[in-house]
Amino acid sequence: MAHNTSLVIALLHIFALSFLNVLEISNGSEYDISCLRSINESLEDPYNKFKHSWNFGNTTIGSMCKFIGVTCWNFDDNRIIGIELGNMRLKGQFPLGIRNCSYLNHLNLSGNELTCTIPSNISYLFGYATTLDLSSNNFSAEIPKGVVNCTYLNALRLENNQLTGLIPPELVLLHRIKKLQCC
Ligand SMILES: *[C@@H]1O[C@H](CO)[C@@H](O)[C@H](O)[C@H]1NC(C)=O
Ligand SMILES: *[C@@H]1O[C@H](CO)[C@@H](O)[C@H](O)[C@H]1NC(C)=O
Ligand SMILES: *[C@@H]1O[C@H](CO)[C@@H](O)[C@H](O)[C@H]1NC(C)=O
Ligand SMILES: *[C@@H]1O[C@H](CO)[C@@H](O)[C@H](O)[C@H]1NC(C)=O
Ligand SMILES: *[C@@H]1O[C@H](CO)[C@@H](O)[C@H](O)[C@H]1NC(C)=O
Ligand SMILES: *[C@@H]1O[C@H](CO)[C@@H](O)[C@H](O)[C@H]1NC(C)=O
Numbered sequence: 001m002a003h004n005t006s007l008v009i010a011l012l013h014i015f016a017l018s019f020l021n022v023l024e025i026s027n028g029s030e031y032d033i034s035c036l037r038s039i040n041e042s043l044e045d046p047y048n049k050f051k052h053s054w055n056f057g058n059t060t061i062g063s064m065c066k067f068i069g070v071t072c073w074n075f076d077d078n079r080i081i082g083i084e085l086g087n088m089r090l091k092g093q094f095p096l097g098i099r100n101c102s103y104l105n106h107l108n109l110s111g112n113e114l115t116c117t118i119p120s121n122i123s124y125l126f127g128y129a130t131t132l133d134l135s136s137n138n139f140s141a142e143i144p145k146g147v148v149n150c151t152y153l154n155a156l157r158l159e160n161n162q163l164t165g166l167i168p169p170e171l172v173l174l175h176r177i178k179k180l181q182c183c
């Protein structure tokens with residue numbers, strides 16, 4: 001009897017754990033999907049360089065890892081670690097929705113025609129940034145000081161924009177920086 005009870009408890013335990021696991025996966029992908037939807041909204045793609053492959057109708061786990069410009073941790077999950085949409089003549093503004101790509105560490109939007117400012121809360125939107133390449137766009141105003149709070153950065157490229165002001169001197173505090181091209 002005692003034996004059976006502990007077996008039942010063990011089984012319940014396993015069931016509960018796998019249920020939690022499923023919840024975690026579907027929650028994780030919900031945020032990542034919302035991130036991609038929001039990027040899709042922020043960026044205009046007049047030459048249809050990437051949007052044709054961003055098919056949100058396919059809900060299979062891992063399907064969004066096959067979208068053009070999207071890199072995942074693994075092919076069989078939905079944890080996005082990279083967004084690379086360079087040289088596509090995209091228009092629009094910095095995609096604030098990347099905040100929901102919680103595992104993102106690589107963002108490369110170089111060689112487009114993105115305008116307005118680089119958000120001052122960049123480190124809040126993109127906390128695990130290791131690569132940020134916004135070079136050769138039409139970003140204006142100052143380089144936000146908040147970028148110094150992206151403490152994992154090792155490549156930052158912002159050259160060929162219409163940015164004004166000085167490179168925040170605190171950038172030298174980013175000790176992982178290997179590649180820095182600012183202005
Ligand atoms: C993505 O953007 C295109 C055009 O900008 C739009 O037609 C489409 O509905 C968007 N997809 C989603 C899922 O929002
Ligand atoms: C959905 O995505 C999966 C994984 O990428 C793929 O194998 C499948 O063919 C896709 N289905 C459709 C209807 O596009
Ligand atoms: C960003 O992408 C462009 C091509 O689109 C590439 O030339 C460049 O090296 C990339 N930047 C980084 C920091 O990897
Ligand atoms: C993040 O995703 C949640 C859930 O889908 C959504 O309500 C929220 O507006 C999104 N945040 C941003 C910054 O896009
Ligand atoms: C980040 O700043 C932008 C304005 O540049 C604002 O719209 C957005 O709500 C802020 N996001 C967070 C998460 O603070
Ligand atoms: C971006 O800047 C280039 C040259 O500096 C200019 O030719 C182009 O019209 C600008 N594009 C936008 C969308 O502002």
Ligand SMILES: *[C@@H]1O[C@H](CO)[C@@H](O)[C@H](O)[C@H]1NC(C)=O
Nearest residue numbers: 120123144145146147148149
């Ligand atoms: C960096 O983060 C710290 C701690 O969250 C905050 O006090 C500081 O204002 C931030 N610096 C910038 C330049 O955003």
